[in-house]
Amino acid sequence: MAAEYSGHRCRHFLLFLALATILPASRAQLSPTFYGSSCPAALLTIRTAVRAAVALDARTGGSLLRLHFHDCFVQGCDASVLLDDTGNFTGEKGAGPNAGSLRGFGVIDTIKALLEVLCPRTVSCADILAVAARDSVVALGGPSWTVQLGRRDSTTASLSTANTDLPSPASSLSTLLAAFARKGLSSTDMVALSGAHTVGQAQCQNFRARIYNETNIDPSFAASRRAGCPATGGGGALAPLDASTPNAFDNAYYGGLVAQRGLMHSDQQLFSGGSTDGQVRSYAASPAQFRSDFAAAMVRMGGIGVLTGSSGQVRRNCRRMN
Ligand code: HEM
Secondary structure (H helix, E strand, O other), rough: OOOHHHHHHHHHHHHHHHHHHHHHHHOOOOOOOOOOOOOHHHHHHHHHHHHHHHOOHHHEEEEEEEHHHHOOOOOOOOHHHHHHEOOOOOOOOOOOOOOOOOHHHHHHHHHHHHHHHHHOOOOOHHHHHHHHHHHHHHHOOOOOOOOOOOOOOOOOOHHHHHHHHOOOOOOOHHHHHHHHOOOOOOOOHHHHHHHHHHEEEEEHHHHHHHHHHOOOOHHHHHHHHHHHHOOOOOOOOOOEEOOOOOOOOOOOOEEEEEEEEOOOOOHOOOOOOOHHHHHHHHHOOOOOHHHHHHOOOOOOOHOOEEEEEOEEOOOOOOOOOO
């Protein structure tokens, strides 16, 4: 009886050993060749659609890059940002940082529709966002990087996390650093990723307090921005985040910060006598260093909280779960 019992235990132990060897392999990781055989046309399809959209409207490149950021900072890069509200589901689109501000959803819909024809139920919306962000940066003249693939899509979203975890333009440097640290990103990553503000636009309500009240701002820059952004009322008027080369993915954003021409309070916080001043000066002086740090930081951001293996799903329509 005792021998039989210990034989039983031995079999359990062998089963445990077998599982222990298999499990790490099945805890899937991202890979650049994830769609190599399941959807060989995926990357070219996304690139072609992004290029066309950016050629039509350069701002869309920035909008697609920002979508990936707002996805990754809320529940990880799981396309939760793309889910529409319904009668019994609340998504993230109504969150303060997203409402009336996020753009580019139609481009993602177009890409998803194409991919559902080419390789149904194969390419996740979260991966489309990651590749579209890279292709947008490239289309605007920025650096390229290899996108890790194999993310899966969430069946949930979090309005409350979108409201708490996405940084506000009123943030101090320490608040910005803490928001990125919460996602596992370093101070260096925070400063490099903020270089995304070398493209795209912001609404008056997001920079009004700075151009009317702050003193660490170039006076002629403040005056010119005030002309397009009344002190009260209509807050939707747009201004480029990088005044000197608004549609080029270059390092001019950092030169602007050194010249006290950061548009939003949060932008100028990166160069206002604190711990990140040196890095801002380096990027202002070296486009190559900015390009390589930005690319590396994008890969890290794209790895935040991803769903892999059999977690989540591959949505057929990015706006709703299957
Ligand atoms: C560091 C903290 C950040 C803050 C506080 C912040 C805040 C903002 C705000 C308030 C806007 C303007 C939205 C509007 O007026 O409608 C904006 C635009 C933008 N942000 Fe950020 N952002 C940050 C980091 C990032 C990162 C990490 C990325 C991407 C890697 C990014 C990409 C963009 C882009 C491209 C735009 C322009 C979008 C467009 O024109 O449609 N931002 N950001």
